[in-house]
Amino acid sequence: xxxxxxxxxxxxxxxxxxxxxxxxxxxxxxxxxxxxxxxxxxxxxxxxxxxxxxxxxxxxxxxxxxxxxxxxxxxxxxxxxxxxxxxxxxxxxxxxxxxxxxxxxxxxxxxxxxxxxxxxxxxxxxxxxxxxxxxxxxxxxxxxxxxxxxxxxxxxxxxxxxxxxxxxxxxxxxxxxxxxxxxxxxxxxxxxxxxxxxxxxxxxxxxxxxxxxxxxxxxxxxxxxxxxxxxxxxxxxxxxxxxxxxxxxxxxxxxxxxxxxxxxxxxxxxxxxxxxxxxxxxxxxxxxxxxxxxxxxxxxxxxxxxxxxxxxxxxxxxxxxxxxxxxxxxxxxxxxxxxxxxxxxxxxxxxxxxxxxxxxxxxxxxxxxxxxxxxxxxxxxxxxxxxxxxxxxxxxxxxxxxxxxxxxxxxxxxxxxxxxxx
Numbered sequence: 452x453x454x455x456x457x458x459x460x461x462x463x464x465x466x467x468x469x470x471x472x473x474x475x476x477x478x479x480x481x482x483x484x485x486x487x488x489x490x491x492x493x494x495x496x497x498x499x500x501x502x503x504x505x506x507x508x509x510x511x512x513x514x515x516x517x518x519x520x521x522x523x524x525x526x527x528x529x530x531x532x533x534x535x536x537x538x539x540x541x542x543x544x545x546x547x548x549x550x551x552x553x554x555x556x557x558x559x560x561x562x563x564x565x566x567x568x569x570x571x572x573x574x575x576x577x578x579x580x581x582x583x584x585x586x587x588x589x590x591x592x593x594x595x596x597x598x599x600x601x602x603x604x605x606x607x608x609x610x611x612x613x614x615x616x617x618x619x620x621x622x623x624x625x626x627x628x629x630x631x632x633x634x635x636x637x638x639x640x641x642x643x644x645x646x647x648x649x650x651x652x653x654x655x656x657x658x659x660x661x662x663x664x665x666x667x668x669x670x671x672x673x674x675x676x677x678x679x680x681x682x683x684x685x686x687x688x689x690x691x692x693x694x695x696x697x698x699x700x701x702x703x704x705x706x707x708x709x710x711x712x713x714x715x716x717x718x719x720x721x722x723x724x725x726x727x728x729x730x731x732x733x734x735x736x737x738x739x740x741x742x743x744x745x746x747x748x749x750x751x752x753x754x755x756x757x758x759x760x761x762x763x764x765x766x767x768x769x770x771x772x773x774x775x776x777x778x779x780x781x782x783x784x785x786x787x788x789x790x791x792x793x794x795x796x797x798x799x800x801x802x803x804x805x806x807x808x809x810x811x812x813x814x815x816x817x818x819x820x821x822x823x824x825x826x827x828x829x830x831x832x833x834x835x836x837x838x839x840x841x842x843x844x845x846x847x848x849x850x851x852x853x854x855x856x857x858x859x860x861x862x863x864x865x866x867x868x869x870x871x872x873x
Contacts, residue, residue: 455556457492470535488532489522496565498557503564508764514835515568515769515828526831527815530808530838537842570828572772602684604824605657607817608810608833613657613684616720616750617803617851627809630802635663638717640873641795641855642746643866644668648714651675651740653705654721658685658698665697670715674700675708705736712742722751727759727777734789741858744866747791749782749854752803755847757781770836779852791856792865800850807841 458479462469469482472489475498492498497518501509513519524532554562609615610627618630619637638660644650646669652660655674658681664670676682682702689698705721716737725733737747754760757778762771783793814821814834821830843849859865 454558455552457498457557460557470538471532487523488535491520491522493518493520495561499561499563499565502554502557502561504764506764508768511765511769511832511835512565512567512571515570515831517827517831525815525818525834526827527818527821527834528811528838529834530811530841533835533838533842567768568828570832571768600680600829601824602657602680604821604829607821607824608814610809610813612659613688614659615656617752617799618806618809619799619802620805627806627813630806631659632663635660636667637873638719638748638750638853639664639668641748641853642715642717643872644670644715646670649673649712651708651710651713651716653708653716653718653737654724655681655685655700656720657681658688658700660717660719661685661698661700662688662692662694664717665694666692670697672698673708673710674698675703675705676700677702677704708740711740712745713740714742714745716741716745716747717750718748719750720752722749722782723771723774723776726773727775727781730781730785731789734786734791738789738791738858743858743860744864745858746866747786747856747858749786749856751782751852752776753779753782753850753852755850765839766836769832776849779850779854782852782854786854786856790858792859793854793856794865794867795853795855795871797853798850799853800844800847803851804841804844807837807844811837811841 456479457475457477458473458481461473462481465481470486470488471482472484472486473481473492474489475492476494492501492513496516497513500512500516500518503509504512510519514521521529521532524530605613605615610631612628612631614631614634617634618627619634620630621633625633642650644664648668648670650661650664650670650672652664652672652674655661655676656678658674661672661674662685664672674685676685679702682700685700689695689700718737722730722733741747754776755778757780760776761767762774762776766774779796779798783796786793811834814830814837818830821833840849844851857865857867
């Protein structure tokens with residue numbers, strides 16, 4: 452069987468030509484020599500990754516391992532390269548005979564899958580075998596996989612706010628820190644927080660919401676997180692903010708909260724982790740922990756539709772194991788079916804694209820420190836994931852919705868004024 456160069460194999464599968472320069476370790480190439488973006492496949496392991504896991508997973512494995520280099524963009528912010536590839540790189544599906552010819556020409560030995568990079572989580576079928584999905588123990592494990600990376604790393608990427616959720620930009624000139632403060636304040640205003648009230652923040656992260664509520668609104672706040680690293684950071688931040696008499700953060704599952712009769716509950720970035728099947732129990736739990744006329748603000752990433760859809764292999768293995776997204780319609784319907792009255796919803800899709808833009812900039816600017824903290828492979832995962840997510844928000848492939856609901860009394864009292872105040 453005659454061998455085929457890697458460059459020729461790639462070029463033969465493209466529908467509209469190569470929008471970037473592709474160069475392989477066998478000396479072959481494809482695409483324009485003067486392209487601004489250049490892909491370099493450095494070794495046989497990278498080719499084996501791509502051949503044994505076609506699509507985003509194989510490319511991600513090669514890239515995270517350093518076997519595939521992208522020249523012309525910073526690894527902390529590969530947005531321009533991803534935009535170009537997504538807009539112009541279209542592969543056709545080869546016939547069965549052509550596929551066999553390509554495999555033989557490139558070498559059947561490349562069909563033996565190399566071990567995946569250490570940053571990769573177990574495949575979903577292994578997680579099913581080894582633990583019940585969204586059980587207390589398994590949720591704790593997958594949350595730890597994502598959030599217990601390194602507080603110092605997150606500080607470099609997220610900035611001083613340590614807010615790992617969509618910011619709210621008052622205008623194009625707002626800084627990331629201003630936008631994160633505005634997000635917390637928007638949540639507080641929608642919840643109509645008042646001095647002396649009690650707030651529960653489920654999935655509280657590094658404590659930004661509970662600290663803001665206490666400092667700016669005089670609220671007594673309880674935050675819970677499944678991440679030990681987040682809880683540790685939050686406790687120090689609470690002391691530094693001087694609100695230790697008002698705020699408590701626990702390393703705990705929200706389902707273990709025994710207190711009830713909260714005036715307000717905020718859930719900022721938790722719903723993505725709990726599983727669509729568990730929405731009824733989730734919203735039922737939150738309703739049962741609210742006072743009559745108590746408000747709930749649910750802030751989460753959504754899809755632009757309500758059909759079941761996979762998160763994709765890269766996101767599931769490297770970023771959010773067991774993560775699930777659905778449309779705001781499903782969230783609103785389930786909240787209503789749980790007995791909550793939905794009062795308002797808002798889509799902040801483009802705000803999240805801007806947030807990710809700024810996180811990527813932070814990662815690029817602090818690249819050396821981030822690599823020193825977590826290693827280059829993990830840093831590459833984050834650059835790839837955040838730039839790709841920015842594109843997805845810009846293209847309306849995913850959205851961010853805030854849904855405001857209330858525990859309306861049996862006689863129909865909801866405690867709201869005639870018009871919104873936020």
